[in-house]
Amino acid sequence: MSWHCHGTNYAELVSNLQKRGILTSPEAASAMSKVDRKLFVPPTALPYNDSPQVIGFGATISAPHMHSYCLSLLADYLKPGMSVLDVGSGSGYLTAVLGLMVGETGRTVGVEHIPELVDRSIDAIKQTPAGSLMDMGRLEVILADGKLGYKEGAPYNAIHVGAAAAVLPAALVEQLKPGGRMVIPVGTMAQDLVIVDKLLDGTIKKKIEIGVRYVPLI
Structure with missing residues (x-):
């Protein structure tokens, strides 16, 4: 999928995502606009290009x-x-956006298995408005195996997985709150973005949304 929503600056990037009908949530757009992507990529990267970095x-x-x-x-x-x-939180960018959406009364946990990325993401998040959530203990980034989630903070209303699992991790399904939703790429060579809804009675419903290409969940 290529949407070509590049911007010459961050505000233009966010605006283009909205104009193309991809960023459809006003709340998400508001939170995203407060977390400059430039802070989460190396100096040589192209932070406002609509492409992975x-x-x-x-x-x-x-x-x-x-x-x-x-x-x-x-x-x-x-x-x-x-x-x-946020499983496979990596740079910490989306963790910060998610934190701003659930706010001071919510709880946000990023899980990443690479120590250097954990440290780097914490430093970057502290440079954004989400840093205050970290100071309050409402947002944290944990060094852990993403496939196992973070049981201590469960259950979660929402789970985002930023890397592709070969199969749907049972631990993540278990940590999803009844009435909650997980979005996760599943597959190896061919991957699908899967919506996993846990109904109030605990029943699991899965829906394939689109074909995607993510790095593997290790």
Whole structure:
């Protein structure tokens, strides 16, 4: 998928994502506009291009249109006071946006297995308005195996997974709150972005949204 929503600056990038009908949630757009992508990529990267950017250690930050697409799918589960888990949090960019959406009364947990990215993402988040959530203990980035989630913070209203799992991780499904939603890329060579809804009675419903290409969940 290529949406070509590049901007000459960050505000133009966010505006183009909205104009193309990808970033459909006003709340997500507001939160995204407060977290400059430039802070989360290397100095040599192209932060306002609508394309993935390499952030080191075999990891990338997803293209803005994919972040926007996932935020739009999860927006109803990211209201103030709700709880969200960001698996494979990487650069920390989306973790910061998610944190601003659930706010001071919510809880945001990023899980990343590369120590250097954990440290770097914390430093970057602290340079944004989401840094105050970190100071309050409402947002944290944990060094852990993403496939196992973070049981201590469960259950979650929303779970975003930023890397492709070969199969749907049982631990993440278990940590999803009844009435909650997970968005996760699933597959190896051929991948699909899958919406996983846990109904109030605990029943799991899965829907394939679009074909995607993500780095593997390691």
